[in-house]
Amino acid sequence: MKAAVLHEPGGIPRYEDFPDPVAGDGEVIIDVKAVAVENVDKAIAAGTHYASEKYTGRFPAIPAFDGIGALPDGTLVGFGNIRLPYGALAEKSVVPQGSYAPIPDGIDPAVASVMASAVTAMSMKTAAGFVPGETVLVQGATGVAGRLAVKVARLLGAGRVVATGRDDDRLRALGADTVINTAVSDEALAQAYLDARGDGYDVVVDYLWGRPSEIFLRALVPRSFAFGKPTRVVQIGESADAEIALAASSLRTSGVEIYGAAKGLDPQTMAEVYQQIVTWTRSGELTFDVEKVPLSDIETAWQRTDLKGRRLVVMP
Numbered sequence: 001m002k003a004a005v006l007h008e009p010g011g012i013p014r015y016e017d018f019p020d021p022v023a024g025d026g027e028v029i030i031d032v033k034a035v036a037v038e039n040v041d042k043a044i045a046a047g048t049h050y051a052s053e054k055y056t057g058r059f060p061a062i063p064a065f066d067g068i069g070a071l072p073d074g075t076l077v078g079f080g081n082i083r084l085p086y087g088a089l090a091e092k093s094v095v096p097q098g099s100y101a102p103i104p105d106g107i108d109p110a111v112a113s114v115m116a117s118a119v120t121a122m123s124m125k126t127a128a129g130f131v132p133g134e135t136v137l138v139q140g141a142t143g144v145a146g147r148l149a150v151k152v153a154r155l156l157g158a159g160r161v162v163a164t165g166r167d168d169d170r171l172r173a174l175g176a177d178t179v180i181n182t183a184v185s186d187e188a189l190a191q192a193y194l195d196a197r198g199d200g201y202d203v204v205v206d207y208l209w210g211r212p213s214e215i216f217l218r219a220l221v222p223r224s225f226a227f228g229k230p231t232r233v234v235q236i237g238e239s240a241d242a243e244i245a246l247a248a249s250s251l252r253t254s255g256v257e258i259y260g261a262a263k264g265l266d267p268q269t270m271a272e273v274y275q276q277i278v279t280w281t282r283s284g285e286l287t288f289d290v291e292k293v294p295l296s297d298i299e300t301a302w303q304r305t306d307l308k309g310r311r312l313v314v315m316p
């Protein structure tokens with residue numbers, strides 16, 4: 001079969017022949033249809049992610065740990081838990097029986113491969129307990145996941161949506177109530193967060209961490225003895241940096257609460273969240289910006305930096 005083959009950490013996967021996977025006891029061969037290439041796949045392939053050792057600890061390896069494909073009987077499924085080295089970026093992969101879930105009728109495989117990014121946005125409800133009317137700040141709103149989070153906040157009934165990014169034109173196109181360009185001085189950014197807060201941020205969906213989140217959390221510290229309004233921050237991504245410095249006073253005084261995106265998730269909640277995303281997708285209320293490329297273009301596609309909020313989806 002043809003596959004995207006990685007030969008060393010940090011390398012570029014190449015379009016090459018690779019031995020077909022053979023199903024062992026309790027395994028199923030997947031005919032791969034669509035694979036979203038995300039930052040996490042690149043970090044794993046680069047050897048810089050905590051899961052790098054598991055997924056690409058031995059070479060050659062095929063990157064990407066999940067995707068959309070067909071079972072031998074033709075059923076379209078989202079699959080994961082691949083058997084190494086058979087990652088998803090190939091014509092075929094192999095997974096344990098049951099390591100997949102059917103894709104609902106009427107959902108394009110490429111769109112299905114991106115729906116997990118919309119699921120993360122639902123953590124504003126599942127992790128932070130968002131209720132309609134609240135003010136939501138989306139950190140990293142010009143990215144794929146952040147753009148979806150702006151839409152999800154609207155669909156959930158946010159009172160105000162504040163969106164951050166680094167490009168004024170793309171920020172304006174988001175349809176947020178207020179936008180903040182984070183590519184300014186620390187002082188200007190802190191002031192922008194304060195100016196845009198209205199009567200306070202209720203929920204923050206954070207795809208950035210790093211400098212913008214550090215400045216934001218510092219800006220919430222009151223300037224006098226006062227009770228800070230509770231602000232529930234959901235940590236989802238780290239596009240700006242994996243680390244922040246967090247002053248004790250930020251937690252002590254500002255009313256901020258910080259959760260991981262996985263808080264509140266169990267199989268039933270996950271199924272409900274997924275169903276909600278499917279419903280909005282089918283009705284056209286939630287749309288996904290994908291750029292489909294053939295597997296044969298993987299070398300060029302892997303190095304693309306011009307996607308500007310569109311998700312690269314490889315169609316083997």
Ligand SMILES: NC(=O)c1ccc[n+]([C@@H]2O[C@H](COP(=O)([O-])OP(=O)(O)OC[C@H]3O[C@@H](n4cnc5c(N)ncnc54)[C@H](OP(=O)(O)O)[C@@H]3O)[C@@H](O)[C@H]2O)c1
Pocket residue numbers: 038039040116117120139140141142143144145146164165166167182207208212236237238239240241261308309310
């Ligand atoms: N947990 C999950 O299931 C899950 C799912 C999806 C995403 N994520 C994580 O969420 C994050 C965003 O993912 P994505 O797919 O939306 O990525 P993306 O499309 O590449 O978007 C990245 C966003 O971060 C901004 N950004 C990048 N570097 C920055 C920096 N140094 N300073 C400030 N802003 C910066 C980008 O601004 P510009 O537009 O100006 O470049 C953009 O808004 C990643 O860490 C990803 O791993 C997690």
